Amino acid sequence: KAPRYSEDDQLMLTTIANQTALAIKHRQSVDEDVLAQKSLVKTFIHDLCDGGADAYEALRRRANFLGFDLARPHAVALIDCSAVDATPAVAGNDSAVTKEKRLVLYEGVTGQLKLLLQEQFPGSLADEHNNLVVGLLNLAGDLTLEAMNTWLADLTRSMHHDRNIRMFVGVSNTCYTISDYRRGYEEA
Numbered sequence: 001k002a003p004r005y006s007e008d009d010q011l012m013l014t015t016i017a018n019q020t021a022l023a024i025k026h027r028q029s030v031d032e033d034v035l036a037q038k039s040l041v042k043t044f045i046h047d048l049c050d051g052g053a054d055a056y057e058a059l060r061r062r063a064n065f066l067g068f069d070l071a072r073p074h075a076v077a078l079i080d081c082s083a084v085d086a087t088p089a090v091a092g093n094d095s096a097v098t099k100e101k102r103l104v105l106y107e108g109v110t111g112q113l114k115l116l117l118q119e120q121f122p123g124s125l126a127d128e129h130n131n132l133v134v135g136l137l138n139l140a141g142d143l144t145l146e147a148m149n150t151w152l153a154d155l156t157r158s159m160h161h162d163r164n165i166r167m168f169v170g171v172s173n174t175c176y177t178i179s180d181y182r183r184g185y186e187e188a
Contacts, residue, residue, distance in 0.1 A: 040066060042127045045134050048178070049076065049185035056178050068125050068136070075145060076172040076184035077117070077135040077152065081109050081165055109165055120151060136181070139174060 005013065044062050047055065063070045113133045114126040123138035137148060149171055156167045172184030 038127070041125055042129070044068070045125060045127050045129055045136065048136070048181045049129065049134065050182070059178055066125065067123075069123060069138070070178060072123065073139045073174045073176055074124070074181075074184075075137050075139055075148060075174055076181060076188045077137050077148075078170045078185070078188040079113060079133040079135070079152075080131075080168040081113060081133065081159070082106055082131065105163075105165070109159070109163070116155070121148070134185070136175075145171065145174060 040062070044059070044066060047062075048059055060070060110128055110133050114128075114135075117126040117133075117135040117137060118124050121135070121137040121139075121143070123140060124136055126133060126135040128134070139145070139148070152169045152171065156169060159165045159167050170188035172187040175181050175184045
């Protein structure tokens with residue numbers, strides 16, 4: 001037997017359905033914005049590290065749009081975290097790490113690395129490029145290359161100790177101009 005709802009009940013159910021539809025639409029919009037932002041960052045890092053000298057003004061505009069201050073000194077860091085030890089990460093687990101587990105672990109680690117870099121070096125950008133995590137690390141204030149290298153070495157040791165992931169890190173000299181980033185990428 002079909003339930004009969006009063007007008008107030010029907011109004012309440014209609015309101016709930018409309019609010020749910022709006023929430024779903026908003027979530028889809030936010031997800032699209034996040035994907036667009038990631039795409040912009042990925043393209044910017046690629047063009048900055050691989051691009052030619054003819055697009056400096058376009059790079060400046062895109063950096064400004066992304067909130068990346070090209071006037072501040074930065075270092076380019078390349079992190080390869082694809083080396084997962086074949087030994088199990090959990091004591092008592094006798095199985096080797098499968099290819100699927102390695103891929104899931106790699107994707108999780110790269111996402112975590114990008115967040116850690118942006119957290120530790122505010123004003124930085126990080127993304128994947130050529131199967132490496134590329135960080136354009138902000139050297140603002142009294143932060144030096146030596147301090148950054150120490151932090152990255154500590155991170156490398158902790159990732160190997162805690163998660164059986166061997167990371168390899170290359171860091172450039174300080175980049176002051178747009179043309180320095182291509183050199184910095186090659187150095188790293």
